[in-house]
Amino acid sequence: MTVHAQRAVPLWSLQDICKGFPGVQANNHIDIDLPAGEIHGLLGENGCGKSTLIKILSGVQQPDSGRILHNGREVTFDGPGAARREGIATVYQEFSLIPHLTVAENISMGRHPRRRGGLMVDWRAVTAEAQRILGQLGLEIDPAARVTDLSVAEQQLVEIAKALSQDATLLILDEPTTALGQEEIVALHRLLRRMKESGVGILYISHRLDEVVELVDSFTVLKDGRVVSAAGQTRLDVDEIVTRMIGSDISEHFPKEDNTRDEVVLTVRGARTAHRVADVSFDLRRGEVLGLGGVIGSGRTEIARAVFGADRLLAGEVTLDGRRLRLRGPADAIAAGIALVPENRKTEGLFFNFAAGPNITMAHLRGVTRGPLFDHRREDRVCVDYIDDLAITPSARTKLVNLISGGNQQKVLIARWLFSDSRIVILDEPTQGIDVGAKLAVYRLINDLTRAGKSVILISSAHNELIAMSDRIAIVKHGRVTDIRPAHEVSPTDLVSATEAAHHDIAAVAAVQKSEVLS
């Protein structure tokens, strides 16, 4: 086949794809062309059908109707293996790594190099292959580390590495950067551009619109399962995309209110845990938003876990209203009025055996019980209220939460901690995977909380969001708070350069973990 012919026919093309689930038409007559050497953005609100479309293209789900063309030839995928053999590699929104296997094993999963006539896996080749891919990505993750021992960000990077290692002609990434810091995103973009130049087609989904505008050559916007807008090779503009996505004109801005009062409510002094927190001290005032800034692996999540009683304090203390807290576990923190929206909604957040209602009330069952008895009707009312407040998809009321879209899952998780009515709310990457409209809703919620005299600790890898929504920012480095400054004095470059050595951190952590395993 000539190069010329390839240019005329798009490398991959989706034609008239339809896919329905009970109660919702997730994909409705969708057409998209994916030429070789182009990065195509797929945008739209939570639940508009993006993940469904990429699952169809990856063979995970089968379309009700429509055609998938590869170089103009129709193909059908009866499973993910078939799509992979046809040259499609996918980074799924929900991670697909196997937790108890090593990084290297995960990367070559399903196509381990063989030796001795294909009978035995060539483990040395598996490790070498993993090392090569991780090196390309500029990552210093140990191929022999087990995936459970990695941070969420590192897991996401391994997930990406796994897809990159497949030498695909089409690379699909469904929100690959939700857990990544600025530096990792830059590195990923650099790599994607390189792949595009070598002729790979790329389909890219993200709710970080600034990032999308920066990266993609063309894009498609979905709304309620339909294509509402497609544009190629034009200059993109965030406001315009947002308008097309939501159908109204709201720009991505930060409605920050300053509600800080003088009174200090929470103090942390000399906190140390077995998990990265080395020596942390800070104060939190009434109505204040304290941002934790720093790179991946610096220990922000672990500080949150320490304050929440999820990791035991080896030294130091946490006091609330001058009273020293005895934190034997999260139950104690919750009883004292502390909430934590965890970073990893799948493993630490949601109950996939429940619909939204029980997921929302779980941290505050007393709010829906009379004595020991459940008031199911009250629980349902609570659920409906939050569905309204946070614009969660109404089907969340009856559907198990694994059947609602990723962004809606995140909203359910946030709702749980709003319902718990806590005075100190720790938000660990609260806007990951949610669309602009919902982000704005989260910002407004932060304002509501602080206006009501509650205090917020905010962790976010989106620097503009962290700076805009915080009153003060504590810079975290190697498990220590190195500096606390008013947010308006912090620039995005401070957050990166203040802690330049992201990769050293990752390496250090891997080393620590290895020694923990050995000891």
Added chain:
Amino acid sequence: MKRSTLAEFLGPIVALVIIVGVVAVTTPNFLATANFQNIALQAAVLSIVAIGSTVVILTGGIDLSPGSMIALITMALAAMIKLDGWGLMLAIPAALAIGGALGAVNGFLVAYLRIPAFIVTLAGLSALKGIALTIGGGTPIVSLSPNLETLFYGQVLGIPLPFIYVLVLYALAVFTLNHTKFGREIYAIGGNEAAARLSGIKVKRVRLLAFVIAGVCAGIGGVLLAARLNSGSPNYGTLIELQAIAAAVVGGASLAGGRGHVFNTLIGVLIITVVQNGLNLNAVSPAVQSIAIGLIILLAVTLDLWRGHLSRILRAQFTRTPALATPAKGL
């Protein structure tokens, strides 16, 4: 779990009705009133033990020890009555307490020392049987007390007592699991243990309590079995743990935890008992009966795995516009 839809109950009940129909047609004496009573009495002990097994399964655990626990408890009860001369008012509560205490040991090892439930209760299966054999020299102790027999064969208003025990205990279990905070916590732990802990649930305590419940259920089962046979024996209860687990699974509970309904376990018990009864009446050998039970378990699990798939096929056949279909759950 949230109040359940009709569809979730329909599957096992439909299966039970079909099986009863098939057995009724193929087996002459099946429909006799006396036989129905017989089935119900046979099912009583198993159905009570299965409550405990279901609760443990809902937390994501498994309990292999009730069979040996029952052996031990019937022997202990017999020894207390016959050898030590205790009255029933003392011996029965003591027997139940033994069940609870053994459950607490299981629960402690699983929840606090983090030993997998399968290992802990497998060890229990072996060790408790051994202890049962040391009581009274390992030979059955018979003719315990006529009053004890009444506990099983007695009637209130013409209703056999075991019916009443089963109904009351199932009502209690359904109520606890669906309408109390503790019940919700059981499902939560089975659904996602890490998330449960981060939601403030005292995971270890709830796990421990689940095993205590299983132990008490085994205790009640043991007392009833001793009453039914008016004796204690180290051989009583053998393999009942597997039947109880099978009943829960046939009733739709997921061994991964977090999904299932205790009421469906009762249906599962009835399915298993009716099949056994039908095979008995047709003079099928016990070996073949074992095989039949094994096949039922396989079939139930396969159907469960296929349920989502089947419903999708059916919907695609019967609905023109999927967008308008109402959300359906389960079947």
